[in-house]
Amino acid sequence: MTPITPLLQATQQASAVVRRLSSEQKTDLLNRLADVLAAHTAEIITENQKDLDRMPESDPKYDRLKLTEARIADLSTSLRAVAVLPDPAGTVIFERTIEQNLQLKKIAVPLGVVGVIYESRPNVTVDVASLCLRSGNACVLKGGKEADFSNRYLVDLIQRVLDDFQIPKAAVTLLPPDRAVVNELLTATRYVDIIIPRGSESLIQFVRKNSLVPTIETGAGVCHAYVEQTADLKKATAIVVNARVSRPSVCNSLDCILVDETVAEQFLPMLTADFKKWNVEVFADDEAYRIFENAGYENLQHARADDFGREFLDYKCAVKVVAGFDEALSHIQAYSSRHSEAILSQDQSIIDRFLFEVDAAAVYANASTRFTDGGVFGLGAEIGISTQKLHARGPFALEKLVTEKWIVVGDGQVRW
Numbered sequence: 001m002t003p004i005t006p007l008l009q010a011t012q013q014a015s016a017v018v019r020r021l022s023s024e025q026k027t028d029l030l031n032r033l034a035d036v037l038a039a040h041t042a043e044i045i046t047e048n049q050k051d052l053d054r055m056p057e058s059d060p061k062y063d064r065l066k067l068t069e070a071r072i073a074d075l076s077t078s079l080r081a082v083a084v085l086p087d088p089a090g091t092v093i094f095e096r097t098i099e100q101n102l103q104l105k106k107i108a109v110p111l112g113v114v115g116v117i118y119e120s121r122p123n124v125t126v127d128v129a130s131l132c133l134r135s136g137n138a139c140v141l142k143g144g145k146e147a148d149f150s151n152r153y154l155v156d157l158i159q160r161v162l163d164d165f166q167i168p169k170a171a172v173t174l175l176p177p178d179r180a181v182v183n184e185l186l187t188a189t190r191y192v193d194i195i196i197p198r199g200s201e202s203l204i205q206f207v208r209k210n211s212l213v214p215t216i217e218t219g220a221g222v223c224h225a226y227v228e229q230t231a232d233l234k235k236a237t238a239i240v241v242n243a244r245v246s247r248p249s250v251c252n253s254l255d256c257i258l259v260d261e262t263v264a265e266q267f268l269p270m271l272t273a274d275f276k277k278w279n280v281e282v283f284a285d286d287e288a289y290r291i292f293e294n295a296g297y298e299n300l301q302h303a304r305a306d307d308f309g310r311e312f313l314d315y316k317c318a319v320k321v322v323a324g325f326d327e328a329l330s331h332i333q334a335y336s337s338r339h340s341e342a343i344l345s346q347d348q349s350i351i352d353r354f355l356f357e358v359d360a361a362a363v364y365a366n367a368s369t370r371f372t373d374g375g376v377f378g379l380g381a382e383i384g385i386s387t388q389k390l391h392a393r394g395p396f397a398l399e400k401l402v403t404e405k406w407i408v409v410g411d412g413q414v415r416w
Contacts, residue, residue: 002176003184004176004181004184004185004188005184005188005191007140007173007175008113008140008173008185008188008191008192009191010168010170010173011113011138011139011170011173011191012112012138012190012191012192013168013170014138014167014168014169014170014171015110015112015113015137015138015171017167017168017171018132018136018137018138018167018171019089019109019110019112019136019137021133021136023087023090025165026087026133026134026136027083027084027134029133029161029162029165029167030079030080030082030083030134031079031080031083032161032164033079033126033129033157033158033161034076034077034079034080034083035076036157036160037072037075037076037079037126037157038072038073038076041069041072041073043153044067044072044150044153044154044157045067045068045069045072047149047150047152047153048065048066048067048122048149048150050149050150051065051122051146051147051150052065052066054146055146060248060249060313060314061120061146061249061313062249063247063248063249064120064121064249064250065120065122065146065147067122067123071123075123075126075127078126078127078130078375078380078381079126079130079381081375081380081381082130082134082380082398083130083134085134085379085380085398087134087135087136088108088135088398088399088401089108089109089110089135089136089402090107090108090109091107091108091402092105092106092107093106093107093108093404094106100410100415101410101413102408102409102410102413103408103409103410104406104407104408105406105407105408105409106404106405106406106407107404107405107407108402108403108404108405109136109402109403109404109405110136110137110401110402110403111135111137111193111194111401111402111403112137112138112194113137113138113139113140113191113192113193113194114128114132114137114138114139114140114192114193114194114196114383114401115139115140115141115142115192115194115195115213116139116140116141116142116195116197116198116383117142117185117195117196117197117198117199117207118141118143118144118197118199119143119144119147119199119200119203120144120146120147120199121147121198122147122150124143124198124383124384125141125143125150125151125154125155125158126154126158127374127381127382127383128383129141129155129172130380130381131380131381131382131383131397131398131401132172132401133171134380134398135398135401135402136402137401138170138171138172138173139171139172139173140173140185140192141155141172141173141174141175142177142181142182142185143174143177144199145177145178148177151174151177152174155172155173155174158172182206182207183210185213186210186211186212186213187211187212187213188213192213194213194214194215194216195207195211195213195214195215196215196217196218196383196396197215197217198218198383201220201311204218204220216386216388216391216392217386217387217388218383218384218385218386218387220251220311220337220339220387221250221251221252221253221255221337221339221340221369221372221385222255222256222309222310222311222336222337222339223243223252223254223255223256223336223337223339223340223341223342223369224254224255224256224257224331224332224335224336224341224342225239225243225256225258225341225342225343225344225369226258226259226260226322226325226328226332226341226342226344226354227240227258227259227260227344228260228325228328228343228345228347228350229260229262229263229324230345230346230347230350231260231263231267231344231345231346232344232346232366233263233266233267234270235344235366236267236344237267237270237274239342239344239366239367239368240254240257240271240344241271241274241275241278242368242370243342243368243369243370244278244280244315244317245274245278245280245315246368246370247370248312248313248314248315248316249313249314250313250370251385252339252340252369252370252371252372252385253313253369253370254342254368255310255311255312255317255318256308256317256318256319256320256335257317257318257319257320258320258322258328258331258332259288259319259320259321259322260321260322260323260324260325261321261322261323261324264287264288264291264321265291268288268291268292268295268319269291269292269294269295272295272296272297275297276297276299278315279299279315280299280315280316280317281299281300281301281314281315281316281317282297282299282300282301282316282317282318282319283301283302283303283304283307283316283317283318283319284300284301284302284303284318284319284320285303285319285320285321286302287321288303288319288320288321289302289303291321292319303318303319303320308320308331308335309334309335309337311337325353325354329353329354329357329358333359336358336359336360337387338359338360338387339360339361339362339369339372340360340362340363340364340369340372340385341354341360341363341364341369342363342364342365342367342368343365343366344365345365345366351365351366360387361385361393361394362385362394372385372394372395374395374396374397377394377395377397379395379397379399380397380398381397381398382395382396382397383397383401384396
């Protein structure tokens with residue numbers, strides 16, 4: 001394997017050029033890239049099909065991998081949205097005059113070189129590049145081999161635009177898809193300022209344990225919905241079904257339904273028609289299994305202990321009947337990945353407790369967890385959903401791709 005150090009050195013050098021770009025130049029660049037993506041939709045789909053041909057449609061990652069005309073149009077729209085967001089770099093966070101009339105400022109500055117490791121999601125290639133360039137950063141991308149044709153073509157388009165703007169192509173660098181390059185990337189402390197893993201739990205944990213470069217986790221999503229006894233069951237049915245089936249392979253989809261024992265007999269049969277339509281496999285505790293079986297639902301399994309806390313990424317979910325709010329809260333605390341959690345209730349005091357006490361990046365009352373998304377939250381795009389608490393939490397987007405710098409201006413002052 002050829003060492004990637006020369007690539008990382010080139011990206012670090014390119015980061016200085018990106019850092020000097022004005023906000024207007026970055027806006028123009030992203031708008032131009034949006035035009036280029038739209039103009040090359042057919043070619044992008046052709047390259048993406050080469051990747052799809054290597055993956056069975058039954059694979060949960062297939063939907064993540066697939067690019068359609070609509071999804072490419074969404075990427076172009078996202079680029080334009082990022083282009084008009086306020087440029088976070090250069091923002092004055094704090095200023096004052098201190099002793100001896102020294103002028104003190106704290107400003108936001110780009111991180112430098114952002115490394116992102118991700119799997120089977122070519123849209124991440126465009127999202128990361130746009131957010132990094134808009135915030136004045138260069139980026140190093142390590143995509144998975146399953147999306148290699150798509151990623152290489154997308155980065156080629158990005159680099160053409162960079163070249164048009166007289167920016168080094170290395171400002172957006174795609175590393176070889178080989179896993180062997182990961183260790184070199186994780187130890188490149190001289191050239192890479194931050195590493196962000198986006199993918200499976202095993203990938204995230206590997207990066208977390210082996211990286212010498214500071215890391216921000218974009219965690220797996222093990223998301224719960226608790227149907228409390230006062231819930232509007234018709235609305236709860238629509239929300240739960242949406243959260244499970246609308247895009248089951250994404251991290252904000254629902255994995256576990258907790259149902260209050262006082263409404264379980266009424267609520268669970270209400271799910272069966274939609275679950276049959278989407279062929280959802282249910283892993284149910286004993287009480288939920290009995291209710292589903294009596295309702296004639298056949299795609300049913302007895303839940304094992306490890307089915308709770310499991311990210312299914314498929315048309316599957318776990319169901320558990322609980323004896324009230326406290327048991328639901330305890331279950332979420334035990335099994336949540338701290339991504340997105342929801343309560344369906346009409347009791348405001350219970351809702352308030354849930355929103356305050358549940359420890360997650362996003363907490364919902366009477367709405368689907370599927371809304372946890374940088375674009376939906378008005379952030380233009382996201383690198384991922386951070387489930388940790390330091391530097392960023394929730395959609396990790398433009399405003400978090402900066403750090404701080406203190407500037408002190410004097411006129412001959414000294415301190416003894």
